[in-house]
Amino acid sequence: MTLNLRVMAPNRIVWNSEVQEIILSTNSGQIGVLPNHAPLLTALDIGILKIRINGQWSTMALMGGFAMIDNNQMTILVNEAEKAVEINPQEARDTFQIAQKKLAQAEGRKQVIEANLALKRAKARLEAIDATPPSPVPN
């Protein structure tokens, strides 16, 4: 019985293949999924997804959504997904720093909400390429 993983974004299917193990980041912690997992439905926060195929781990940054597993079929629906190999490390770092600055300058509830979302996303992308987020920019 093999585990099959489907990851979908609103405009395309990001992943559809058999895998050995999946690790998800939910807002109540990380969940590991192996073949024959019990049926489960969970919300996913903006974070990373780790997949093991042929003993190799690969990572993806997910921008929020949910995951459902039933009968060895895992379906993940997200707003957007980026495979670690598709992310440019320098660009990811720059985006993160810009997001931090924006949050520091944000005024008013609306800007703070927006800035927080952007920061979370930038952080997830950095984590996906296994780079630790740099320390806050000194003023």
Place this chain on the structure above:
Amino acid sequence: MKLVAAAKVRRAQEAVVNGRPFSENLVKVLFNVNSQLQTEDIDIPLTQIRTVKKIALVVITGDRGLCGGFNNYVLKKAEERMGQLRKIGVEYTIVSIGKKGNGYFKRRPYIPVDRLIDGESAPTTKEAQSIADELFSLFVSEDVDKVELLYTRFVSLIKSDPVIHTLLPLSPQGEVCDINGNCVDAADDEMFRLTTKEGKFSVEREIVRTETPEFSGVLTFEQEPIQILDALLPLYLNSQILRALQESIASELAARMNAMNNASDNARDLNKSLSISYNRQRQAKITGEILEIVAGSTVTI
């Protein structure tokens, strides 16, 4: 030019078809989560119904011209809606997507504008996401109490239909409503297809109903159903925005196809009548010269 636009419409249509698996799965889970929530009072930011003091009107136009009346119809409808809102004393702010709309609103500084966003030739999830973020923060921060989306439905190759849908607050069941309160079930998805009929292009729309089977009773919810709904609804918001962008692009391309077609036909007619007119002049001149020569020769004989 017409065939280039037709190829692009087909690509736009493929984009919609590619989005089907996502919407289908989302609708299935949405229905099932809602059935678990029946008796509870739902208090999720995105579904909050407040007294409407201010509305955000999202206007989707194209980036380029040469598409006939496409952009004008949208902007006319926007003006109409703003007039209605002024009459009932509701404030509004505009979020404009697309260079044509942006230019229109920039030239009219008396219209309150929240943001001007340039469109892209092929709608992406990143674009939909950034628009969704803007609308999400406008709504949740209580800057506005309602978000309406004005876009062009792809009805047929010769007909453009600008419609206004209520985007936020979302209904927990995922219904899509227009401003007159007519609601469509989330499971009914209307798709457009570009086909050929009798050698000419035509558009067919069909309603596809998603099956919503009950989940096997043993499905565990990792979090409270409400939290899961909280994660599902932003996905739904995103896909709604993406769909509106895709339909608008398809309508714009169809309008451009028509405009190009008409332009080619007109040019051909103009060429023909110009040719005829030129030949007539030429023949008249030649006849004139012959007459002169004949007249001249008659005299000398």
